[in-house]
Amino acid sequence: MLAKVNSGCIAGMNAHSIDVEVDISNGLPGFSVVGLPDTAIRESRDRIRSAIKNSGFIFPNKKITVNLSPATVKKEGAGFDLPIAIGILSANGTIDQELLDPLLLCGELSLNGKLKSFRGALPIAMSLREKYKQLIFPKKNALEAANIKEMTVYGASSLSQTIDHIKNIKPLKAVQISSKRSHSDTQETVDFKDVKGQEYVKRGLEVAASGGHNILLLGPPGSGKSMLAKRFYTLLPELSSEEALEVTNIYSVAGQLKTLGLMEKRPIRSPHHTISYAAMAGGGSIPSPGEISLAHNGVLFLDEFPEFRRDVLETLRQPLESGEINIVRAQASYTYPSRFLLIAAMNPCPCGYFTDTQKNCQCTSYQIQKYLSKISGPLLDRIDIHLEVPRLNYEQLSAGRIGESSEEIKKELIRAASFKKNASEGNPNICPITRIWPQRKLKSSVLSPKKRKNS
Ligand SMILES: [Zn+2]
Incomplete structure (x- = not known):
């Protein structure tokens, strides 16, 4: 089975849109990531395996190939953990592909399935606001991305929470931040x-x-x-x-x-x-x-x-x-x-x-x-x-x-x-x-x- 999840990575002050493609096929069990990943992304295999298991889902014991496209762009950071995990579960039949198409996903996973923040959330949201209308980020990053008014931003704290939201079992509330900026805490201590x-x-x-x-x-x-x-x-x-x-x-x-x-x-x-x-x-x-x-x-x-x-x-x-x-x-x-x-x-x-x-x-x-x-x-x-x-x-x-x-x-x-x-x-x-x-x-x-x- 094949699945595709939308994600992004930063390049300087801008961001690239990255398609995370996951293929699960019969063969010797294995997990490979291709498409110019850096060490943090290559190491994500072990994080993702543990996170899926510890969130109560079955990790497929098959040949898994992950492609980060376009292949010419060098990718870095741990922000691809969440889209790869969701891609595996989608290719496995847990999540329908249509539910993933309008979504942009990024986030680092810890072994227990909790989501951790990554760097560059705001530029990713800013650069890709035209392309996607909904976005799921770790909670802290969602507060950054919520400054971009053109997108509906959701903040999730774990992999299972993200899946519950995508499958509409327990939808998350969109993150809203007030546009009024307060200067109350700008009291200076020196004069x-x-x-x-x-x-x-x-x-x-x-x-x-x-x-x-x-x-x-x-x-x-x-x-x-x-x-x-x-x-x-x-x-x-x-x-x-x-x-x-x-x-x-x-x-x-x-x-x-x-x-x-x-x-x-x-x-x-x-x-x-x-x-x-x-x-x-x-x-x-x-x-x-x-x-x-x-x-x-x-x-x-x-x-x-x-x-x-x-x-x-x-x-x-x-x-x-x-x-x-x-x-x-x-x-x-x-x-x-x-x-x-x-x-x-x-x-x-x-x-x-x-x-x-x-x-x-x-x-x-x-x-x-x-x-x-x-x-x-x-x-x-x-x-x-x-x-x-x-x-x-x-x-x-x-x-x-x-x-x-x-x-x-x-x-x-x-x-x-x-x-x-x-x-x-x-x-x-x-x-x-x-x-x-x-x-x-x-x-x-x-x-x-x-x-x-x-x-
Ligand atoms: Zn002197």
Whole structure:
């Protein structure tokens, strides 16, 4: 008997539709999977056999051949467990083929027949929404996929529950998530008013937040670079629905989605300086998104900037320019979005005290030059704002003055955004915040009055 089940697998940010064909024939008992499966899929044989038996069904003691079509597409992940198991039961006569035709199935099985989540549920649902109208995913993935309104999404917790639903013995309830996004849990624990002094640096960060400029913070250890960067996140606007979908998609592909439904906060990534090239850009034979893509629509904070490996830093050049990264592998090339705001923090010299007024620097000029030359000119050129963060003395730190709170600064930024909008609509009034940086050449043409006049 032959059966066909519809499934899908991710390829970069998109998904392929995959037909899972199962044939059961007489002959020596065996179980083979063909059609470019990876190790996880080849190992699924043992999981599926146990899952079917432990769900109370009979595993056919015959020759089973599973074909994942199209054969030219390389498949990976454990998401094919459920469609293969359902295919075997259909070929065995347990489930009618007509019931399977309108359905899209994906999910990993555990030995006891329970369903486990897999990565990439949202892009699969998004890419195949035209083709299939109903979808059965593991419960956690169903909540991701329910963001796609064109499909009826069902969340199952086990193989037997899936079969009961397909055979209409005990139908599942379609998963619904409210389209209204709540920002109630976005309460920040840090605030700009905690920062004493550093008014000039704070102003610079405001400008960066209003115009979306990359920043380099330069200062001795203990001057508060990390503290300032941490508070920078509180100035960023909420994600729009479109941005939220993009970000959730990337986290779904990477298998790092922790929220139910769409992500609401802008992502913040701060990888350690020992990070490898593959982890930063995206790695694997079918590459999974790296840190720069996980920071899409958010902030990438790189502390100890010159300590990162040269090739890792040079990876940033393409995304800083074009907002995406192109990774080429033997089978295909994959493009991941990576439009992030870069905050780099560094010491002015290897010992850290070159610009410090309280401690003496022990470095030779050669050492300092070598240290600073670790960051290439083209990379430095892509960072619009360079800020020196001085170390404050005791009097400055203990002064009673409380600075502006994040909430107040955010109001200013919203005002700046309205100026920017006017400027882009042909109004000569340029965002007033940018006037405090007359010497610095800002990249965005909207923010640069000179460039606008010339053009
Ligand atoms: Zn030094």
